[in-house]
Amino acid sequence: MNIALLLEMAAEAAPGRTALVCDGKRWTYGDLLAAARGAFELIQQSGAEYVALLDESSEAAVIAVFGAALAGVPYCPLNYRLPDADLAALLGRIAPALVIGDEERVLRIAGDQDHTVLSREDFTLKAQETVPADDAREYDPGEGVAIQLFTSGTTAAPKAAILRHSNLLGYILGTVEFASADEADAALVVVPPYHIAGISALLSSIYAQRRIVMLPGFSPERWLSLVEEEAITNAFVVPTMLARIVDAMDRGASAAIETLRAIAYGGGKMPLEVIHKALERFPRAGFTNAYGLTETSSTVALLGPDDHRAALASSDPRIRARLTSLGKPIPTVVMEIRGENGEVLPPGEAGEIYVRGEQVSGEYKEKSALDPEGWFPTRDAGYMDEDGYLFLSGRADDVIVRGGENMSPGEIEDVLLTHPAIADACAYAIPSVEWGEAVGVAVVTREDHVAPDEGELRELVRARLRSSRVPEKIAFLPELPYNEMGKLLRRKVKDVLAG
Amino acid sequence: MKPGTRLKSAACDTEVMVIRAAEGLIECGGSPMEEAKPTQAAPLAADFSAGTLMGKRYVDADGRYELLCVKPGKGSLSVDGIALVVKDAKPLPASD
Numbered sequence: 154m155n156i157a158l159l160l161e162m163a164a165e166a167a168p169g170r171t172a173l174v175c176d177g178k179r180w181t182y183g184d185l186l187a188a189a190r191g192a193f194e195l196i197q198q199s200g201a202e203y204v205a206l207l208d209e210s211s212e213a214a215v216i217a218v219f220g221a222a223l224a225g226v227p228y229c230p231l232n233y234r235l236p237d238a239d240l241a242a243l244l245g246r247i248a249p250a251l252v253i254g255d256e257e258r259v260l261r262i263a264g265d266q267d268h269t270v271l272s273r274e275d276f277t278l279k280a281q282e283t284v285p286a287d288d289a290r291e292y293d294p295g296e297g298v299a300i301q302l303f304t305s306g307t308t309a310a311p312k313a314a315i316l317r318h319s320n321l322l323g324y325i326l327g328t329v330e331f332a333s334a335d336e337a338d339a340a341l342v343v344v345p346p347y348h349i350a351g352i353s354a355l356l357s358s359i360y361a362q363r364r365i366v367m368l369p370g371f372s373p374e375r376w377l378s379l380v381e382e383e384a385i386t387n388a389f390v391v392p393t394m395l396a397r398i399v400d401a402m403d404r405g406a407s408a409a410i411e412t413l414r415a416i417a418y419g420g421g422k423m424p425l426e427v428i429h430k431a432l433e434r435f436p437r438a439g440f441t442n443a444y445g446l447t448e449t450s451s452t453v454a455l456l457g458p459d460d461h462r463a464a465l466a467s468s469d470p471r472i473r474a475r476l477t478s479l480g481k482p483i484p485t486v487v488m489e490i491r492g493e494n495g496e497v498l499p500p501g502e503a504g505e506i507y508v509r510g511e512q513v514s515g516e517y518k519e520k521s522a523l524d525p526e527g528w529f530p531t532r533d534a535g536y537m538d539e540d541g542y543l544f545l546s547g548r549a550d551d552v553i554v555r556g557g558e559n560m561s562p563g564e565i566e567d568v569l570l571t572h573p574a575i576a577d578a579c580a581y582a583i584p585s586v587e588w589g590e591a592v593g594v595a596v597v598t599r600e601d602h603v604a605p606d607e608g609e610l611r612e613l614v615r616a617r618l619r620s621s622r623v624p625e626k627i628a629f630l631p632e633l634p635y636n637e638m639g640k641l642l643r644r645k646v647k648d649v650l651a652g
Numbered sequence: 653m654k655p656g657t658r659l660k661s662a663a664c665d666t667e668v669m670v671i672r673a674a675e676g677l678i679e680c681g682g683s684p685m686e687e688a689k690p691t692q693a694a695p696l697a698a699d700f701s702a703g704t705l706m707g708k709r710y711v712d713a714d715g716r717y718e719l720l721c722v723k724p725g726k727g728s729l730s731v732d733g734i735a736l737v738v739k740d741a742k743p744l745p746a747s748d
Contacts, residue, residue: 155656162722165723319655326709326720327741330707387746389747415745452747455747484742
């Protein structure tokens, strides 16, 4: 099974329908399939072992992912925000590759690595012009790797996560109904192409036959105006983007947003305040919180629109809390919370999230992380409540172990954020002679507020949680560090405050 | 039958991709399906002429077979003479 099947089916059923809009250019399913087949020829001629993309989102990303699939060569989109040295090291790991995008940079930093380099325009044009040698082309059967993504490597050297055709098809065929979108439907894609959500957005929209509208460089104003211009119905955003969109609307930015009926978000923790505001700003939209990882081919749990509205409308604190939950596992995967010794934990107890299913690769180029039964340890810590709703507490490595007691940073942060003067909070482990580890926190004061007294913050945590959670060290920072996907970089906070 | 195998109907235009299969004979329009399109078309059996729909998944009662229709046609699918049915998947909200 080859993921190219998704595009082949869409092109078979509706060759003339608009598949993609990018920079004002429109592409039909037929156009994209023809270009992907042209790209197959280019890839074969180049002798490349990988197809890499070093570029923002564009039609080239779609043509490259399917062209690479047809050729049986892994597609490896790279993070163009990386410093030269890091990027050169990654390019070295995939040489010889056909690299599409920033020609000048690749030649400058990896000129000796034997890559074939094409600019976005050259690649797209050549792929369109190259007609397959003959009709009876043998395309790759799709038994191998479709996509290789380097993990962000916040703790160590980036790992090469691999997704097989079977993982991605398992995800798409299991969660998306073919051609289920109306002809008027359009999805606004703003996630960078090197992120799993950026890839799954392309695959699922093509299979649903939902027109993709790409916005390569995000700005809230441009996002809002594209929603109006293209009558967008579906959008996926990371929390920081949603925060900026809501902010821009608060400052008076406006657009006709009535067509937007589904907003999905994920990739980082969504501040409660932002989702509350967004629910007000987009009263007609259904919100979906999606939880997934690169190694799981995207979404494994989601909190749907009905749960969002029910939580917002409820006076029961247990149901209101679901706005901060990741919802329930999707029907095609199974999930467990396990303790330190591998035992399955009951509801309410925090441990490591394990997941299993066809879409779960859990595989790196170097080795597989799956256990013998096929379970993938996500390294995410969390718990499920009595009703099966999943709550994330942070990375398993971020758990603070104080005198044998496991504490999740998220729990402490949530309490601190209820203080009217606190805009942002980060809890992390600090070394303690007495306890092994203790709680340290870094907080950001709201612009129009005075920094609260440390004792007041300690009292707040003591009152709401247990005394063991009370921070030993409190630091005030002008802002907290996030990566471009909206993930809080706890390790960086720790380093800054330790140094 | 290996997952990913593409089978063609002898009786109509239907093509399916095997997602899951056991040892039985996969048929369309009442005739066995094969990887190569047969040179001589088989007649469409009246009992198996309800048609296939693009993108639908067809399954048996025991969950041993699952076929994805990648090209629709006039015949309908069966295994050893027992009709397959459309798999109803609960639609999930779009999450990406």
